[in-house]
Amino acid sequence: MTYDWxxxxxxxxxxxxxxxxxxxxxxxxxxxxxxxxxxxxxxxxSRSSAIAGASTALVEFFRNLPLILLxxxxxxxxxxxxxxxxxxxxxxxxxxxxxxxxxNSETFRAGINSIRxxxxxxxxxxxxxxxxxxxxxxxxxxxxxxxxxLASTWVSLFKDTSLVSVIAVGELAHVAMEIRSQTFRVLxxxxxxxxxxxxxxxxQAKLADWIHRKFGVTE
Amino acid sequence: xxxxxxxxxxxxxARPAVLVYRDVRKLYGAFVALNGVSMAVHKGExxxxxGPSGSGKSTLLRxxxxxxxxxxGEILFDGAALPADETAARxxxxxxxxxxxxxxLFPHKTALENVAIGPLTVLRARPADxxxxxxxxxxxxxxxxxxxxxxANLSGGxxxxxxxxxxxxxxPEVMLFDEPTSALDPETIGEVLSVMKxxxxxxxxxxxxxxxxxxxxxxxxxxxxxxxxxIIEQGPPEQIFEAPRVERTRxxxxxxGWAG
Numbered sequence: 001m002t003y004d005w006x007x008x009x010x011x012x013x014x015x016x017x018x019x020x021x022x023x024x025x026x027x028x029x030x031x032x033x034x035x036x037x038x039x040x041x042x043x044x045x046s047r048s049s050a051i052a053g054a055s056t057a058l059v060e061f062f063r064n065l066p067l068i069l070l071x072x073x074x075x076x077x078x079x080x081x082x083x084x085x086x087x088x089x090x091x092x093x094x095x096x097x098x099x100x101x102x103x104n105s106e107t108f109r110a111g112i113n114s115i116r117x118x119x120x121x122x123x124x125x126x127x128x129x130x131x132x133x134x135x136x137x138x139x140x141x142x143x144x145x146x147x148x149x150l151a152s153t154w155v156s157l158f159k160d161t162s163l164v165s166v167i168a169v170g171e172l173a174h175v176a177m178e179i180r181s182q183t184f185r186v187l188x189x190x191x192x193x194x195x196x197x198x199x200x201x202x203x204q205a206k207l208a209d210w211i212h213r214k215f216g217v218t219e
Numbered sequence: 220x221x222x223x224x225x226x227x228x229x230x231x232x233a234r235p236a237v238l239v240y241r242d243v244r245k246l247y248g249a250f251v252a253l254n255g256v257s258m259a260v261h262k263g264e265x266x267x268x269x270g271p272s273g274s275g276k277s278t279l280l281r282x283x284x285x286x287x288x289x290x291x292g293e294i295l296f297d298g299a300a301l302p303a304d305e306t307a308a309r310x311x312x313x314x315x316x317x318x319x320x321x322x323x324l325f326p327h328k329t330a331l332e333n334v335a336i337g338p339l340t341v342l343r344a345r346p347a348d349x350x351x352x353x354x355x356x357x358x359x360x361x362x363x364x365x366x367x368x369x370x371a372n373l374s375g376g377x378x379x380x381x382x383x384x385x386x387x388x389x390x391p392e393v394m395l396f397d398e399p400t401s402a403l404d405p406e407t408i409g410e411v412l413s414v415m416k417x418x419x420x421x422x423x424x425x426x427x428x429x430x431x432x433x434x435x436x437x438x439x440x441x442x443x444x445x446x447x448x449x450i451i452e453q454g455p456p457e458q459i460f461e462a463p464r465v466e467r468t469r470x471x472x473x474x475x476g477w478a479g
Contacts, residue, residue, distance in 0.1 A: 008471075010300050015360075052234075081457075116323075118319060118321055118323045119323055119325065121286055121319070121323065122317075122319060122323035122324075122325070122382075123318075123325075124286065124309075124312060125284055125286065125312055125315075125316075125317035125341075125386075126307050126312070126336070126337035126341055126385070126386075126389060127312045127313030127337065127341040127389060128309075128341055129306075129308070129309060130305070130341055132340050132341070136340055137325055138329050141325075141326065144327070179357065
């Protein structure tokens, strides 16, 4: 068996583009899923049981479906159901955002719920409105507990973006598969792809660990 | 029978009533937490609520500033019934200070920020004014040097004194204390009680749920004894602690080791 690692260097521009696309997907997904998660969490904590129920249903639906199914569903079924033709990129982003928003919603809900009720009561006793109590007292404390979990979600998301390669979004995994089919250098290409994911992912995981240590709440 | 608001032994009787409770009932599901409570708190009085755990004292305080809604009867604050809706309740809460058993300081804010937060958010005070007032109040509770400390770095007694300052920053017309020393180490109880005693001497109207019988005996103008959601006896501290008229008051006090 002979190896030809030159293909990796030869396709370096494509690898770079794929890597950039992977980052872009992960960043955009989080940019949607953080505010989306906050909104769903607040709706779920609403005193109206209809609103809370609808939000819960949405979260539980998208949280408990395999991401790959969501990707296929967004690609094949969504255009039929809502009659909107999206680019593969937008389709992939939609699937990722739905999944991660549902996860983040649970993260935010748990974070908010982890703040003792007495904290809200102390804020109300000063004459604050419920909104003020949330903004001034609950959110800043919940944020410290949520941030480490969001960091872990990010680390998973960065790798999970590879699932949208099945609908031909030109991120790192898809680019690698393309190069493989053109060059037939399976081992080299997969190794390079693995190395790239690992080298990019490892520092992120370390950063997440650091955030856990820095923001982990001791009470 | 319980002594009512016309009791001539009550020094605050000539002054207007800040809080009036008429046949107040509170249910938690099938559990009757308050079963027809009637009493009054006059301006400048220190009223101590005593009685076994679960007898409804804390519930009454929580109903007083509308953290809980009542199921029957009425609570009058400054002559007006407590409002049911949240916005109106907020205006009432601004005029009452509440001190909690577990302090409930905001852990992400310094002592100074904790004290300033009420005027800043609720009264929209200027930051410099709120900070100056907060510093003065920390000075008053003997914690001027701890302004920059976070609650986690303060002892329980210090935290509770900051919590008192936080409530005072809103310039309340009445202070509600919900077992303010129950979560404290014995050595820090005294510093909190002495701050409360100073407030009482300054003429602050205070309702204090407490198990500190010595404090109630020395500082209270009026003592109300609760049992199973009802008042079993109320009167001046000399009556309650020296010559209780109800046998169950006597047995409650003797359980606490109160020799009389």
